[in-house]
Amino acid sequence: MKIAQIQSRVYNDKKKNAEQLKLYLEKIKSERPDLVMLGEMFNCPYETKQFPLYAEEEGGETWKMLSHLAKEYGIYLAAGSVPEIAEGKIYNTAYVFDRNGKQIAKHRKAHLFDIQVEGGQHFKESEILTAGDKCTVFSTEFGKIGLCICFDFRFPELARMMVLRGAKMILVPAAFNMTTGPAHWDVMFRGRAVDNQCFVAGTSSARDTGASYVAWGHTLLVSPWGDVIEEMEGEEGYIIHDVDLKEADSIRRQLPLLSARRTDIYQSENGAEF
Template identity: 55%
Template sequence: MRTALIQMSVAADREENIARACAFLREAAARDTDVAVLPEMFCCPYQNHCFRPYGEAANGPAQAALSALAAELGMYVVGGSLPELSEGRVYNTSYVYDRQGREIAKHRKVHLFDIDVAGGQRFRESDTLSPGDQITTFETEFGILGLCICFDLRFEELSRCMCLRGARVIFVPAAFNMTTGPAHWELLFRQRAVDNQCFFVGVSPARDESASYVAYGNSLVTDPWGTVLCRAAGEETILYSDLDLSRVDAVRHQLPILSARRTDLYEVREK
């Protein structure tokens, strides 16, 4: 399964961002990509005061563009995330489209990013955003795949639930910052991959040092052994990674972590 990690710059102009994303998707399709992944808030500056003005309701312009392009290109598109407007609320939402352009998954970020690190970053998504309440997996010809957004990755239970549903690859559109990124980005992706013995794909916006919120970049793929298969730096780029999904079964056979769980003593239960 060829994946394309689109680490794009995000500008103040929403239409420019959508056009840039579409251009990158076309470039990815020309490289025989099966699944292309955009970053968190790919069409909106990562600032609380932008989320509602940049938001869109069901079938809004960004969603329509991604759906149409997925169908035209015959490629799965994991649409990073965008501000979704619904019943007076704003959600940080990722949409997934299949090769026919049909929406096959929708994940609203479950864990909102409310942090205040001494000497580092302070940000409160809950000032503007509402949390989702669903675990998100979806079926493809490659098997079951999973999806979460940024801060969701820090909560092992969510990844484990996707794993127990059969997810062999988990996509994570994310925008770690220059405080949390250097400290935890690679560490978290490698550990979640080892814990759940599946592939993890993390896609960040490119780094913009002039922005009020500076994304870390460093989009990457980790395999079920915890090996980093590819990793960007901070610049705008597309990474490609061919995922050998038989690696999931091989690693699980070598290290029976999932099958050796003591569910008589502890259990992670799906909602």
């Protein structure tokens, strides 16, 4: 499977973000990617106050544009995430479309980014967003792929659940900042890949020092052995790589972490499983 990860700049103009995506897809079409991945909130400034202004219903203008592009270019399009409105609530939502433009997966960010780092970043998504409640895995002809959004990936239980449901790669549209990025980006992605013996693709927006929220960037792809296949810096651009999801099976046979799990002892004092 050939995966392309686009690290694009996010503009205030939703249409400009859409036009930029089309330019990238045209630019990389000669590479014939099977799956194209975008960053978190790729069409909306990462500010809680902006989410309701940019939010659309599933099936809205942005959804239709993404569906059309997936079909036009014959790709799986893991469309980063966008603000979604449903029944008066706002979600941070990632859609996935197949080569025919059909939506085959949808993940609403389940762990909201509410942090207060001393001397660093403050952010509170829960002021505006509602949390999702699903673990998301979808099927392709290459194998099963998991999907979560940014802060979700800090919780190892969710990554493990995706893998136990068959995922051999996990896609993570994300927007770490200039505090959390240098501290945790690489170690987290490599750690999840090693623990779960799967490919991990983390895709960010590009770094814009003039924005109110400055993304770390550093879009990367990690192997099931924990090797960083490639990592960008903060610039706009993309990376493209061929991956064989069967490599996850090979690593799991050689180092049988998943099959050697002792679920009989992974329990809290009250009997609940971890």
